[in-house]
Amino acid sequence: MTRARLEAFSDGVLAVAITLLVLDLHVDPHGKQSLATQLVAEWPSFAAYLVSFLVIGVIWVNHHALIQRANHVDRLLLFYNLLLLLFVTSVPFTTSTLAGYLAVENAQDLRVAVLLYGASMTGMAIAFTLLFARVSRFEASEGQVWSPARIRSIVRFGIGTILYPVVALIGLISAPLMLAIYGALSIYYMFNQTGVAGERAGGGD
Amino acid sequence: MTRARLEAFSDGVLAVAITLLVLDLHVDPHGKQSLATQLVAEWPSFAAYLVSFLVIGVIWVNHHALIQRANHVDRLLLFYNLLLLLFVTSVPFTTSTLAGYLAVENAQDLRVAVLLYGASMTGMAIAFTLLFARVSRFEASEGQVWSPARIRSIVRFGIGTILYPVVALIGLISAPLMLAIYGALSIYYMFNQTGVAGERAGGGD
Amino acid sequence: MTRARLEAFSDGVLAVAITLLVLDLHVDPHGKQSLATQLVAEWPSFAAYLVSFLVIGVIWVNHHALIQRANHVDRLLLFYNLLLLLFVTSVPFTTSTLAGYLAVENAQDLRVAVLLYGASMTGMAIAFTLLFARVSRFEASEGQVWSPARIRSIVRFGIGTILYPVVALIGLISAPLMLAIYGALSIYYMFNQTGVAGERAGGGD
Amino acid sequence: MTRARLEAFSDGVLAVAITLLVLDLHVDPHGKQSLATQLVAEWPSFAAYLVSFLVIGVIWVNHHALIQRANHVDRLLLFYNLLLLLFVTSVPFTTSTLAGYLAVENAQDLRVAVLLYGASMTGMAIAFTLLFARVSRFEASEGQVWSPARIRSIVRFGIGTILYPVVALIGLISAPLMLAIYGALSIYYMFNQTGVAGERAGGGD
Numbered sequence: 001m002t003r004a005r006l007e008a009f010s011d012g013v014l015a016v017a018i019t020l021l022v023l024d025l026h027v028d029p030h031g032k033q034s035l036a037t038q039l040v041a042e043w044p045s046f047a048a049y050l051v052s053f054l055v056i057g058v059i060w061v062n063h064h065a066l067i068q069r070a071n072h073v074d075r076l077l078l079f080y081n082l083l084l085l086l087f088v089t090s091v092p093f094t095t096s097t098l099a100g101y102l103a104v105e106n107a108q109d110l111r112v113a114v115l116l117y118g119a120s121m122t123g124m125a126i127a128f129t130l131l132f133a134r135v136s137r138f139e140a141s142e143g144q145v146w147s148p149a150r151i152r153s154i155v156r157f158g159i160g161t162i163l164y165p166v167v168a169l170i171g172l173i174s175a176p177l178m179l180a181i182y183g184a185l186s187i188y189y190m191f192n193q194t195g196v197a198g199e200r201a202g203g204g205d
Numbered sequence: 206m207t208r209a210r211l212e213a214f215s216d217g218v219l220a221v222a223i224t225l226l227v228l229d230l231h232v233d234p235h236g237k238q239s240l241a242t243q244l245v246a247e248w249p250s251f252a253a254y255l256v257s258f259l260v261i262g263v264i265w266v267n268h269h270a271l272i273q274r275a276n277h278v279d280r281l282l283l284f285y286n287l288l289l290l291l292f293v294t295s296v297p298f299t300t301s302t303l304a305g306y307l308a309v310e311n312a313q314d315l316r317v318a319v320l321l322y323g324a325s326m327t328g329m330a331i332a333f334t335l336l337f338a339r340v341s342r343f344e345a346s347e348g349q350v351w352s353p354a355r356i357r358s359i360v361r362f363g364i365g366t367i368l369y370p371v372v373a374l375i376g377l378i379s380a381p382l383m384l385a386i387y388g389a390l391s392i393y394y395m396f397n398q399t400g401v402a403g404e405r406a407g408g409g410d
Numbered sequence: 411m412t413r414a415r416l417e418a419f420s421d422g423v424l425a426v427a428i429t430l431l432v433l434d435l436h437v438d439p440h441g442k443q444s445l446a447t448q449l450v451a452e453w454p455s456f457a458a459y460l461v462s463f464l465v466i467g468v469i470w471v472n473h474h475a476l477i478q479r480a481n482h483v484d485r486l487l488l489f490y491n492l493l494l495l496l497f498v499t500s501v502p503f504t505t506s507t508l509a510g511y512l513a514v515e516n517a518q519d520l521r522v523a524v525l526l527y528g529a530s531m532t533g534m535a536i537a538f539t540l541l542f543a544r545v546s547r548f549e550a551s552e553g554q555v556w557s558p559a560r561i562r563s564i565v566r567f568g569i570g571t572i573l574y575p576v577v578a579l580i581g582l583i584s585a586p587l588m589l590a591i592y593g594a595l596s597i598y599y600m601f602n603q604t605g606v607a608g609e610r611a612g613g614g615d
Numbered sequence: 616m617t618r619a620r621l622e623a624f625s626d627g628v629l630a631v632a633i634t635l636l637v638l639d640l641h642v643d644p645h646g647k648q649s650l651a652t653q654l655v656a657e658w659p660s661f662a663a664y665l666v667s668f669l670v671i672g673v674i675w676v677n678h679h680a681l682i683q684r685a686n687h688v689d690r691l692l693l694f695y696n697l698l699l700l701l702f703v704t705s706v707p708f709t710t711s712t713l714a715g716y717l718a719v720e721n722a723q724d725l726r727v728a729v730l731l732y733g734a735s736m737t738g739m740a741i742a743f744t745l746l747f748a749r750v751s752r753f754e755a756s757e758g759q760v761w762s763p764a765r766i767r768s769i770v771r772f773g774i775g776t777i778l779y780p781v782v783a784l785i786g787l788i789s790a791p792l793m794l795a796i797y798g799a800l801s802i803y804y805m806f807n808q809t810g811v812a813g814e815r816a817g818g819g820d
Binding site (some may be wrong): 225239255 | 418423429430487492500503511520522523
């Protein structure tokens with residue numbers, strides 16, 4: 001059962017990546033500042049942790065809904081999936097970098113950190129679109145592979161993808177605003193799937 | 206199979222979070238103190254490790270028993286589950302913070318660490334109650350969604366939830382006592398489920 | 411399917427713990443010593459890493475063979491399983507402590523590190539025996555729960571358990587010898603199961 | 616179902632190891648260099664991260680395709696699988712060592728780091744070949760265990776194995792070239808399996 005194991009491995013990577021985010025949170029019991037002061041000063045880490053957690057969590061939700069539809073798994077689909085996981089595993093790094101530079105407030109460096117974070121978001125969105133196109137490729141019956149309806153569905157899905165680098169550009173003006181928008185986008189995609197069928201058939205052993 | 210994958214991802218996060226707790230344990234072979242002295246001085250880390258391990262372990266036991274009952278999985282249920290996992294992944298951080306401040310013994314900072322730890326416990330309890338209410342929502346037949354019996358069952362379940370912030374308040378007086386009570390609560394919920402059906406139907410391939 | 415999820419969670423914890431062992435391996439590119447010198451000096455870390463990897467790996471093999479036999483899963487069995495996992499998650503800590511003190515060569519501290527390592531090995535052996543007894547309890551037909559044959563089988567299994575603290579005592583004389591014996595014991599249990607039925611029925615989807 | 620759990624545990628270890636690679640990426644917000652300068656200087660870490668991610672990812676793809684063929688799982692197969700996982704878990708260590716010494720550019724130490732990295736690659740290739748031979752052993756009908764065709768298939772598979780230490784030797788001349796070749800080999804094995812049957816039968820619950 002290729003699909004079952006594709007899900008198991010992807011779930012594993014997503015679960016480890018989402019949990020590793022916490023390693024960026026830490027306070028210093030031997031520091032001079034009180035714990036309360038440290039926690040307040042660490043708000044960028046908490047905000048970035050929350051947003052990245054949501055982003056990976058929602059990727060899991062939609063990954064699940066998408067792979068459920070895959071009636072065939074080939075090497076190219078596995079490759080796109082690895083690409084998605086590559087960007088997912090980069091999130092703990094880009095998250096901690098963004099949080100670190102939000103805390104030191106150097107405008108130039110912060111912009112680089114914002115672009116780095118945006119790159120991992122955009123990479124995930126592109127890989128997810130490739131995965132979506134591949135799954136929908138196998139759903140299409142013969143002779144309908146490049147039907148207008150199918151292309152429309154991929155384009156519609158891909159439009160969401162364009163949002164991700166755009167939000168990163170907004171981050172050049174305000175990094176906290178970027179985080180807020182990525183968080184809001186995740187909540188939106190949590191409840192509204194574009195083209196990814198729901199999991200009505202849930203439950204059941 | 207939505208439910209199977211919900212369990213696989215949740216198991217992954219719970220397994221990683223419970224194992225990451227160990228990263229807070231460490232001694233310094235190049236330190237001036239003997240290893241025995243260091244181990245004794247590190248009792249707060251061991252105590253916090255043990256209690257947090259029990260707490261996450263028992264969440265796993267009850268999560269399993271609860272999701273087993275879910276005959277339907279929708280986006281809201283997935284969202285509540287993500288919320289639960291968010292608080293679970295925060296536990297290694299709040300545990301190491303509590304252990305760190307138990308060791309330095311600054312009364313003011315320790316109280317903040319206690320509240321932080323209590324917040325992650327309370328967050329898990331609230332998220333678990335939301336999850337419980339959602340699962341029981343799908344079990345209710347049409348027209349019985351808000352039956353007195355169902356509301357009673359949620360309330361009864363929710364009462365346990367109130368315990369968690371209360372125990373945190375006790376921690377303001379004595380942090381070790383708080384840890385002891387959270388540990389005892391976990392042992393209790395290990396063997397006594399409130400409203401979560403047992404796993405009598407276990408075994409079987 | 412309680413058993414399936416018990417296995418999934420246990421597999422997760424075992425997989426994370428076995429992989430976290432690697433975090434104790436590290437060299438310093440900016441150090442004064444050549445890499446070759448550092449690698450040679452770090453032999454205790456490599457030896458401890460190898461032995462602990464084998465120990466956890468073999469626990470996985472036998473855990474799998476044991477749980478396969480469990481035709482019933484109750485709360486007590488889940489509790490014993492959690493106890494086993496508690497000691498498993500402690501292994502990365504006790505392993506790095508042992509490796510650290512093997513490197514600094516302080517006889518007194520090394521003995522404490524040896525006992526700590528032996529304690530986690532012994533804890534796993536005791537928890538595994540409890541798990542074994544619980545699984546065999548459900549296999550026994552009514553009225554045979556305390557049959558001489560069953561008690562003999564538990565005792566025979568438990569004898570292996572006594573080996574683990576004994577090997578730790580040998581470690582008080584020579585820590586490397588202790589590691590060698592734990593490694594050899596793991597290889598032995600890899601291929602010879604005491605009372606845990608084989609996986610002849612393997613394969614199959 | 617021995618095979619299912621063999622896959623679950625292996626997926627877990629592979630998922631944790633592939634995600635732990637990210638822990639080697641880090642920048643210093645409080646450093647004197649700009650973030651852009653730090654990211655450029657850290658190219659060896661990024662290159663090594665990418666290549667090791669691909670290597671482990673492709674091992675997962677082929678592991679899956681191989682184990683799918685296993686109609687029997689015995690202790691020796693489990694042992695070879697543990698051996699494979701042992702080398703997999705070493706990859707985060709050998710990767711970070713290689714990246715570290717690529718950054719400091721000490722020719723002598725770099726050669727040692729290259730051989731260390733090559734050793735973990737070669738170890739994985741050897742363990743995979745042993746696993747391949749064991750799986751094909753169970754596929755052979757009685758009396759055909761040492762048939763010329765089967766031996767040819769193992770030899771053909773094993774030839775790929777010889778490539779891995781050879782590439783490490785190339786690394787003695789140029790470490791970046793070695794990384795490039797390992798990356799290219801992974802992409803090749805991603806799409807071309809030698810002797811490992813495809814996953815045509817994918818999909819399906």
